[in-house]
Every structure is written in structure tokens, then in C-alpha cells.
Amino acid sequence: MILSRKSLNISESSTLAITALANQLKAKGVNVIGFGAGEPDFDTPDYIKEAAIKAIKDxxxxxxxxxxxxxxxxxxxxxxxxxxxxxxxxxxxxxxxxxxxxxxxxxxxxxxxxxxxxxxxxxxxxxxxxxxxxxxxxxxxxxxxxxxxxxxxxxxxxxxxxxxxxxxxxxxxxxxxxxxxxxxxxxxxxxxxxxxxxxxxxxxxxxxxxxxxxxxxxxxxxxxxxxxxxxxxxxxxxxxxxxxxxxxxxxxxxxxxxxxxxxxxxxxxxxxxxxxxxxxxxxGNKDDVYMMRDEFELRRNYMVQRINNIKYLSCNMPHGAFYIMMNIQELKGKVIEGNVINSSEDVTKLLLEKANVAVVPGDGFGTDDFVRLSYATSIKNIKNGLDRIEAFISSEV
CATH class of the missing domain: 3.40.640.10 (Type I PLP-dependent aspartate aminotransferase-like (Major domain))
Structure with a gap:
């Protein structure tokens, strides 16, 4: 039976795929730090949740x-x-x-x-x-x-x-x-x-x-x-x-x-x-929105500074959203733990397998010289995740 040719041509979302894989590893007890999230890590404000509860009751x-x-x-x-x-x-x-x-x-x-x-x-x-x-x-x-x-x-x-x-x-x-x-x-x-x-x-x-x-x-x-x-x-x-x-x-x-x-x-x-x-x-008012925005800005500042001080890695200073495109061009051709890095997929796979860090390959975004990291996670996770990335890259031979 032949399925829809148009639908067969639709690719899986790489962001959702890497998040699902990271969650599978977490379920097995692996301590994975995820930089793939496309959502704020803060809870929905209480007044919004209360409005939903009222709507149900009404x-x-x-x-x-x-x-x-x-x-x-x-x-x-x-x-x-x-x-x-x-x-x-x-x-x-x-x-x-x-x-x-x-x-x-x-x-x-x-x-x-x-x-x-x-x-x-x-x-x-x-x-x-x-x-x-x-x-x-x-x-x-x-x-x-x-x-x-x-x-x-x-x-x-x-x-x-x-x-x-x-x-x-x-x-x-x-x-x-x-x-x-x-x-x-x-x-x-x-x-x-x-x-x-x-x-x-x-x-x-x-x-x-x-x-x-x-x-x-x-x-x-x-x-x-x-x-x-x-x-x-x-x-x-x-x-x-x-x-x-x-x-x-x-x-x-x-x-x-x-x-x-x-x-x-x-x-x-x-x-x-x-x-x-x-x-x-x-x-409602935007107090919670501004709180999240200010926290994201602090996380961004830390992540940009750290990445730009890791060997072979660099990034631009983003001015919005909560993502960083980490430039991996200088990593290509390097050998790390016996693995030759040729693509953003290689970087993503190795970081997950060897460092237990989840990032999203750039080829899903139309560029293979980058991987995407989200800073919609705590400063503690960001620090630990970047420590792992730096340690992994330092093992390059």
C-alpha cells in the first residue's frame, strides 16, 4: 500500500526528536542536561491557572x-x-x-x-x-x-x-x-x-x-x-x-x-x-513576563561568555528569544575520543553519548556549521552543561 507521497516527504522535527531522545535517556536514569528545549522553564503564572480552573467550574x-x-x-x-x-x-x-x-x-x-x-x-x-x-x-x-x-x-x-x-x-x-x-x-x-x-x-x-x-x-x-x-x-x-x-x-x-x-x-x-x-x-499585567525576560537575559550573557572561551567554539550575541547558535566550524575535522567530527549531527550525537548533553544539530535549521542551544534552563544546568562540553572538547587529539 502506497502512502501519501507528499506526506512521506515531510521531515521529522529535529528539535522534538532530540528532546524525545534526551527524555528517553533521563527515564533510564542517565543525568542528561538538555539544551534542546523550545519552551520557557518557568511555570505558567498562577493567575492564568486560576482563570482556567474558574472556566472549568463555570x-x-x-x-x-x-x-x-x-x-x-x-x-x-x-x-x-x-x-x-x-x-x-x-x-x-x-x-x-x-x-x-x-x-x-x-x-x-x-x-x-x-x-x-x-x-x-x-x-x-x-x-x-x-x-x-x-x-x-x-x-x-x-x-x-x-x-x-x-x-x-x-x-x-x-x-x-x-x-x-x-x-x-x-x-x-x-x-x-x-x-x-x-x-x-x-x-x-x-x-x-x-x-x-x-x-x-x-x-x-x-x-x-x-x-x-x-x-x-x-x-x-x-x-x-x-x-x-x-x-x-x-x-x-x-x-x-x-x-x-x-x-x-x-x-x-x-x-x-x-x-x-x-x-x-x-x-x-x-x-x-x-x-x-x-x-x-x-x-493581566506583565510582571511575570518581565521577570522571565530579565532572567533569560542573565542566562544569555553567561552562556555567550562561556562559549566564546571554549576552544574551537564561538557564538554571536543574540538579542532575542532564548537560543544560541554555537559555531562548530573549527571542530570539523577534529578527532575526539576516536571519532572524526564532520557535521553538526556528529557533534550532537557525540555530545549526547559521551557528555550526556543534548543540543540540536544545525542541519535541521538549514546550516551545518552550527548547533543550537537553548538557555531556557537554569543557570546551574547551563554551567554544568557547558562544563561537560568543554571537558569533552578538551579530549581532542
Whole structure:
């Protein structure tokens, strides 16, 4: 029996795969330090959990409108107005089962067979797969680490074709931590308008920006840009609500309508209880958000300093999210404990087997010269994990 050829072409998520492998080892009693996590290690704030409990007690356990409860959509609209200077109507907002679901809906709504979607590299592992699932073709655009992983605008211009349907941008970025400056966003916006393609702006790490920098939503640049943009966000990273699975999208009414129709048949409404919890999150103060952000910044500072003092390793200073791309170029060709290192997969495999440290190989992000480390773990774990990495590399012959 032949399975779906399109589905067979979809790759496993390397981030989820390494986390699952690390958890298997932990279950066997192995003391693994995991740097693969794509979620905050803090608990969901109590006031959000209490709102969920109240929703259960109040019987908020039935179907809701497919696109989300009206109160939550109004809170999202208010968030966009206050935080991003963006005005939307309820018909321009869709609440989904996580930001990933919003991205899936957007790809399905926009793409036809033969369309191309531009993706800056390094990219979040899911972007190319979402494009392929929509029968479109991912086209990759360079972001050079020597330029702080900023988008290569000349390469972007060269990759635009009559088949270009959209570009996916992610700022702050997973996996690089890069935050796109306004001048780069303006150039992307000009190209999207000139060539009439959509911008899908993944802003899930919006609240996690450091060094006093500010988030700029590309849709806020002007009205014409906004009409070309689908903004995707959610509560998972800012409020440590990854398992609650609530994301949302805002954009042109005709696009959101199609996305809503797709969702109505694929999943129907998002979890009703999680919606009420998310409502409390968006209506509450941001004290917990700022606490997490400040702690992440301290961890980032420590991790960057340590990595840049380990032989053969280096990294940039990321300005957002909670990831570091560790440069392993100088490790390639080295022999450690009898093993020749030729790739990011080799580094990942050896660190897990020999040092009991879990990192994510860069090839899953479109670059084999790096591995990704998350600092969404305690300073103690970060110190111990980097000690293990340094000791392992010091055994090079």
C-alpha cells in the first residue's frame, strides 16, 4: 500500500526528536542536561491557572466559535493596538491551536502548487515543512552570522520570482536570536509591495528582547504593508503556556476568512478552557513576563561568555528569544575520543553519548556549521552543561 507521497516527504522535527531522545535517556536514569528545549522553564503564572480552573467550574467546557471566543479576540485586538500600534477588527483575527497551527492555516490559505515561499536561513525547522505541506516550494535566503544573522537583502532580491507568493520572517528569530532592525523590515516591505507577495510575520518571541531593544511588527510600518501581512503570535513563549496551545493570527479579512474555513474542518475551535486562560494572560499585567525576560537575559550573557572561551567554539550575541547558535566550524575535522567530527549531527550525537548533553544539530535549521542551544534552563544546568562540553572538547587529539 502506497502512502501519501507528499506526506512521506515531510521531515521529522529535529528539535522534538532530540528532546524525545534526551527524555528517553533521563527515564533510564542517565543525568542528561538538555539544551534542546523550545519552551520557557518557568511555570505558567498562577493567575492564568486560576482563570482556567474558574472556566472549568463555570462550565466553559463546550464548543466555542471556530475563530475563538469574542472576549479573547477583543483582548488580542487590544494587545495589537497597545503593543504594536495595529488596528484590527474581529473578522481579521483567528485564534488557533498554537502559533504553529496559525502558520499552517496561513500556508494552506495562501499557496497553490508551483508557488514559492521565501525563507531566511537559518530557519525554524517547521517552516519548510509547512510550505511543502501546502504544495509550494521553499526558497532559502541567506542570513550571514558575520553580519549578526541579518537578512542578505541582495540575495533576497535575487530569489524573488513571478512564483513568489510569500516570505516568512521571524523576529526575534528561532534559532539565531536575531532581531530584525527597522531598516531591514522596511526593505522587505518595499519588495513585498513591489512584487505583490505576502509577508508572514512570526512574532511569537516578541516579549523576549534584550539590551533595551524594542520589537517592531512589520505590519505597523504603513497601511499598504499591513494589507500584505499576516501577523502570527501567541501566549506560549511570553506567558510560559506552551502546553495550552493557543496562538493567533491577524491579517487581511479575506485571508483570515479562508484560514478560518480551513480550521473549521481540520480542528474546529481551540481548547475552550485554554482560551479563557489566555484571556486572563492578555488582560493581566506583565510582571511575570518581565521577570522571565530579565532572567533569560542573565542566562544569555553567561552562556555567550562561556562559549566564546571554549576552544574551537564561538557564538554571536543574540538579542532575542532564548537560543544560541554555537559555531562548530573549527571542530570539523577534529578527532575526539576516536571519532572524526564532520557535521553538526556528529557533534550532537557525540555530545549526547559521551557528555550526556543534548543540543540540536544545525542541519535541521538549514546550516551545518552550527548547533543550537537553548538557555531556557537554569543557570546551574547551563554551567554544568557547558562544563561537560568543554571537558569533552578538551579530549581532542
Amino acid at each position: 462550565g466553559r467546557t463546550k464548543y466555542t466559535p471556530v475563530s475563538g471566543i469574542p472576549e479573547l479576540k477583543e483582548a488580542i485586538i487590544n494587545k495589537f493596538k497597545i503593543d504594536n500600534n495595529l488596528e484590527y477588527k474581529t473578522s481579521q483575527v483567528l485564534v488557533s491551536n498554537g502559533a504553529k497551527h496559525s502558520l499552517y492555516n496561513a500556508m494552506q490559505a495562501l499557496c497553490n502548487p508551483g508557488d514559492e515561499v521565501l525563507i531566511p536561513t537559518p530557519y525554524w525547522v517547521t517552516y519548510p515543512e509547512l510550505v511543502k505541506m501546502a504544495d509550494a516550494t521553499p526558497v532559502f535566503v541567506r542570513c550571514d552570522h558575520t553580519k549578526d544573522f541579518r537578512l542578505d537583502l541582495d540575495d533576497l532580491k535575487a530569489k524573488i520570482s513571478p512564483k513568489t507568493k510569500a516570505i516568512i520572517i521571524n523576529s526575534p528569530n528561532n534559532p539565531t536570536g536575531a532581531v530584525y532592525p527597522q531598516e531591514d523590515l522596511e526593505e522587505i516591505a518595499k519588495l513585498a509591495i513591489a512584487h505583490d507577495f505576502y509577508i508572514i510575520s512570526d512574532e511569537i518571541y516578541e516579549e523576549l528582547i534584550y539590551d533595551g531593544r524594542k520589537h517592531i511588527s512589520i505590519a505597523s510600518l504603513d497601511r499598504e504593508v499591513k494589507d500584505h501581512t499576516i501577523v502570527v503570535n501567541g501566549v506560549s513563549k511570553a506567558y510560559s503556556m506552551t502546553g495550552w496551545r493557543i496562538g493567533y493570527a491577524a491579517g487581511p479579512e479575506e485571508v483570515i476568512k479562508v484560514m478560518t474555513n480551513i480550521q473549521s474542518h481540520a480542528t474546529s475551535n481551540p481548547n475552550s478552557i485554554a482560551q479563557y486562560a489566555s484571556l486572563a494572560a492578555l488582560r
